[in-house]
Amino acid sequence: MNSPGQIPFNSFISLNRLDETSIYVQLAQQIIQAIQRGFIPIGTKLPGSRQLAQTLSIHRNTVVAALQELESQGWIETKPNVGSFVLRNTSKARKNSEFSQTIIQNQYADQTGYDFEKSTILENPFETSTCILKFDDGIPDSRVSPLQQLSKFYTANLKRKKNTKYLGYSDQKRPATFREQLCNFLNQSRGLHIQPKNLLITRSVEMSTYIIAQTLLQANDLVIVGQPSYFAINMIFQQAGARIKSIPVDHEGIAVESLEQICLTQKIRLLYLTPHHHYPTTVTLSQQRRTIVLALASKYGFAVIEDDYDYDFHYDDAPLLPMATVDYDGMVIYTGSFGKSLAPGFRTGFIVAPENLIKELQKLLNIMDHQGDFVMEQVLSDLIEEGEIHRYLKKSVKLYKERRNYMSYLLARELHEYVDFDIPAGGLALWTNWKKDINLIHLQKQCAKANLFLPKTLLYQAKDMTAIRIGFGNLTESEMENSVTILRDSLMTIK
Template sequence: MLPFKSLLTISKSASTPVFVQLSEQINQLIRAGTLSAGQRLPGTRQLADWLGVHRQTIVAAYDEGLAQGWLESRPGSGTYVAVHFSDVTPQALVSETANNLPNEKPGYAFAEMPFLKRPVLINQSGLRLDDGFPDIRLAPMDELSRAYRSYFRWGDPQKQFGYNDTKGHLLLREQLSIHLNETRGLRTTPDNVLITRGSIMGLHLVSQVLLQPGDIVVTGETTWAGATMNFLKAGATLLTVPVDQHGLDVEALADLCEQHGAIRMVFVTPHHHYPTTVTLRADRRIRLLQLAEQYGFAVLEDDYDYDFHYLSRPILPLASADPQGMVVYVGSLTKSVAPAFRVGYVVAPTGLIDELARLRRIIDRQGDPILEFAVGQLFKTGDLKRHFRKALRTYHARRDCFCDLLTKELPDAMQFTKPDGGMAVWARFDPAIDMNQLAERAGREGLFLSNGLSHNPPGQRLNATRLGFASSIESELEQSVAVLKKVLS
């Protein structure tokens, strides 16, 4: 008889019930070959005496093994290891110090994709000059909470809490269509709108539908890595063109079209180019649309911070001047409200929207109907538009404050152009400054900022980074610049 008293150990203080502990340990002994197929287990009274537990605990442990197929009961004889385990090769017990722990390294091979290895941005506590995040303290939390509660009192519960439209909640699509038509000069219906979990999901869906392996995608030399990661995942070949103080160099794009002909997509952030914040000049916008029609490529327009333009009225999107349906327009409420509200959208002709919705169905059956309804309600009541106006005034003042501080306190350390809009300053530091060391020193002083290395095109060293001002009040901006001045001295 095996020494069950030493093989089986229990902890009555553990959160796992004792009978489950025993059942799992018996299963492990079977897998390891310590208990062989057809072997008889001790009687329930005998094992209960050995382990100092109630007999019903052993009965429950055996019943668990019987239910899972590890054990079998023979009437009048007892409980045995199931005979079908005679065909199973025993598994050797693995030392906890081994290098191949299954919770760290799988037992099968898979191809890692180096372009996916990118640091995940997380909102930092304390002082921060981030990538250009909104101030969550301004978000209309009370209004959103009321809209959430109204969902539970509205309509048919069977419908409200069942499956919803793959394209997104109809109320939000209706209200968003109205909002985009009024503020951005678009000509949409709700059927032209797909609600996504942030703009990154929209970019992923569009990339998977429009791109085939080997297709050429053109971006600026500096661009958003989140977009290029999706293009590479779809198997696209990336080409780049310069970005200057007037945005994407569309004549360089025209040259690429002449050389390659079959360009499939051009990715742009024309309102405020990411990361440099410059606005694509009007003549270049017209030329870009002309090239799209001439060569038949799609223009993927990411309008990530349209609501925050300080110089004048926001520049209308490319999509507003697109008579041939060449532009796929992607946006989000993440920067307008808060990153936790994963509400983005894709606007395109219905033929593409329908196909995107079909693909979305096998990735994420639907979005969050409750959140989408609540946001739709905030559009309908005007609460969200009032929030946009308040945030615009606030961020405008913070931009001016921050730029004044940089000019006064750090005149020789960096160069920047006061951005016409957006939520960050593109700062180009003196070449003698090591950006990685700068970020590390600032971090030790309690200030988070990016080292900007992810913005460097291959083979180039821009020595620049984005310094977000929107998420900090004026006093926090003053402290942040003081820390920056200290670590640069």
């Protein structure tokens, strides 16, 4: 039961003394409207007549008359020496009385009174499920994040007096500590040679790509992506008005011959790549093809977005350095996510590019996210400065390598007659090719019956493709065993 002191009567009751309708009638009408709209919940005890009169700055007798009218219509019940309560069943209200007819059914509009263009591009592709087990597209396990250490860093930064002035709305120039530390980290781990002026901090890779697309793309500009590619990024390019053309991806990455053929006949504005581990197939773009891509970009004048997807997760050999490390013509825009191995709330995105583009991108970011997250940036800065991020990455890479190996072992043991795959050199997912006659939607539905969720965004079925991207990073060994068992049993059911 709500306390009458919690109800903001002044926010929804407005009495007009110049109106021909009596004040007590106006009050009764507006209380009825408030009950109908849920502002005054069923069972609520209304304030006493003196208290309500004082709140609304009207005479007590006016309130008494309004309460009597409400009770006579069946909206409230008054109990002597206890108070007045909103009734659960208001069917006793005299619906046909002249008084009731004056009540305005003031509910929030179901639709706008104006036209607007609805997006068919940005329909939410993500699904939810109540299944106990779930395959994802390759995300880290937040359960193994050093939450206690992160909490200490966060608390310490909140308590620092020097940080207080940056927590509110302020135009004060913030210290560049995090950008400097992130520059050092990227230079050391990726072989880059950048300065803070080449770096822009965002909330995510998707935000980074959105800012780049809005800055560089115009209607009908041509954007090249791999086939298959990351659906969310494609949606961003389409929303910006671009035309998307896909080129094949094989065991060495995108087909550079196809890219060159397009260059000969069409003007390319942008090429989007995840060369370290192509999304979704996990293949690495070979060094030879990287060199060709850079040469084509310089020759034909198109920008390259190099998304360093999963760069921190490599298990077998030293990874190829990003294309941005040998981009001497300023063609590559390098994007990524720092802290991906941490819990999602402790990650941030970044863009590396020549200074003139960073300045232009900053203009849009200032409008979208002027304040940023100063405290989180300081936490991440501390993680780099004190070496915690390096220690945790080393530990997490070992764990995820073990999970990669165990998931590969289970699939090979239990499903070898249905599936074929290569063990990736890094990343948090396996690209699995299945027998052509397997209907992946039927498989999804059968798995769901056994409490295993296979999101549609992981399923790739076309005339020449039957594949599933299976993330292993977020699963323990027992969860992997149960998931693969359900996959096997579901396959046997639908065959």
